[in-house]
Amino acid sequence: MSANANAIDEEFSETINPLFEDADSVLFVNPAPDVFRTVMMSAAGFEEELPSLRVLATPDVLKSAVDDFILASQIAELVDQGQLELRTTTEVTRSSLLISDDQIITVITLDDELTGLRSTDDDLVTNARTTFDSDWESGEEFSLRTPPLSRVQETLVDELGEDVEDDFMMIFESVDRIPGEDNELDEVSIALLVGAHNEVLLYDISKWGEDTGVASKATFSRTKTRLEDRGLIETEKVPIDVGRPRLRLVLVPDDLEDIDSLAEQVTA
Numbered sequence: 001m002s003a004n005a006n007a008i009d010e011e012f013s014e015t016i017n018p019l020f021e022d023a024d025s026v027l028f029v030n031p032a033p034d035v036f037r038t039v040m041m042s043a044a045g046f047e048e049e050l051p052s053l054r055v056l057a058t059p060d061v062l063k064s065a066v067d068d069f070i071l072a073s074q075i076a077e078l079v080d081q082g083q084l085e086l087r088t089t090t091e092v093t094r095s096s097l098l099i100s101d102d103q104i105i106t107v108i109t110l111d112d113e114l115t116g117l118r119s120t121d122d123d124l125v126t127n128a129r130t131t132f133d134s135d136w137e138s139g140e141e142f143s144l145r146t147p148p149l150s151r152v153q154e155t156l157v158d159e160l161g162e163d164v165e166d167d168f169m170m171i172f173e174s175v176d177r178i179p180g181e182d183n184e185l186d187e188v189s190i191a192l193l194v195g196a197h198n199e200v201l202l203y204d205i206s207k208w209g210e211d212t213g214v215a216s217k218a219t220f221s222r223t224k225t226r227l228e229d230r231g232l233i234e235t236e237k238v239p240i241d242v243g244r245p246r247l248r249l250v251l252v253p254d255d256l257e258d259i260d261s262l263a264e265q266v267t268a
Contacts, residue, residue, distance in 0.1 A: 012114035015105065016042040023100035025052040029132050030092040033061055035107050035114060037071055039098070043084070044074035051100070053084045054136060062086060062142050069178040069187040072146035080148040087139030099128050147213040159208045160200055167194040188215045188223045196233040196249035203246050224249070 016039055019026065028039060036057065043050060055062075066072040078084035096107040104125050107116040119125070156165035171190050172178070178187050188209065195205040206220035215223075227233045235247040 012107070012116070013038050013042055015116075015118075017046060019098060019100055019103070019105070020046050020051055021048065022102075023051040025054070025101060027097075027099045027129070027132055027136065028053065028055045028057075029097040029099065029135070031055065031057050031061060031096045032107070032109070033064055034109075035096045036061055036065060037068075038114065040065070040071060040075055040078070043078055050078075050083045053078065055084070055086050056089055056092065056132065056136050056139050057086070057142075058090060058092065059088045059142070062088060066144060066146055069146065070172065070175070071177070072144060073149040073152060076144045076146045077148040077150055079144060080151075086142040086144075087136060088142050089135060089139045092135065097128065097132070099125065099132060101125075104128050145213060152212060152214065155208060155212050159211075160195070160204060161198070164194055164198050164200060167197055186223075188219055189227060192220065192224055192227055192233065192249060193251070196227075196251045199248055199250055201238065201246045202235060202249055205249070 012035075020043070028036075031039065036055070043053060065075065075084065075086075079086065098105040098107065102122075102125060103118055103120045105116050105118045107114060109115070153165055153169065156168055168190060171194065175185070178185065178190065191205055191209060191214065192202075195202075202220070202224060206217045209215050209220050210217045224233070224235075228235070231252055233249055234252050235249060237245040238248050239245050
């Protein structure tokens, strides 16, 4: 180890903010899934001006990340704001690296904990930037389908009301991942359950979901049927002037009407 390389001995997440504070740009190379999540969520919660962030990862890592609506919507927010770019490569075989203007952090896992080595060696940093800037240029752009979180919030308020948005975000903030490990409570299920709690029309919430990019109307319909089969929601016909009646979503059991703990109750 060189004289100006040192082991990171604090919580790994606590090294990210200082890195962001001191850098104009950060190149994130070959992140493992847990490292990628930690860095992206740290970036999403960073309260000061972010450096320019670029990620060069394997396709599997990015595809896995966007399966989690919480992480994907935060990533989409960063991309939408022009703060993050994502590219893929199948040729990176090195450790996870965070490379800023004047330091490089090699991330490793020891005893199930993230840690790493930090170096400020000028030659090492320069060589790493040169090498991986070249790899970045040859990488393929990765596109997200998930909408940014701010768009989800704004459209919920505009199209379905503040109460629906408040309930959706309450559940969003009460869980670590969407879907969770059992894959039952995904973003569409949450939207439908929140819609049922507020007795909105299935047509309105499924149209919102499709227009926003959360999911198709067909996905909303299938998920509604699954929630009905589990006895969690039901629908009531609402006559309209022309055409078939619309369906209003309602919660079935009284014990699901506590929206504060809806996520915990549904996955119990």
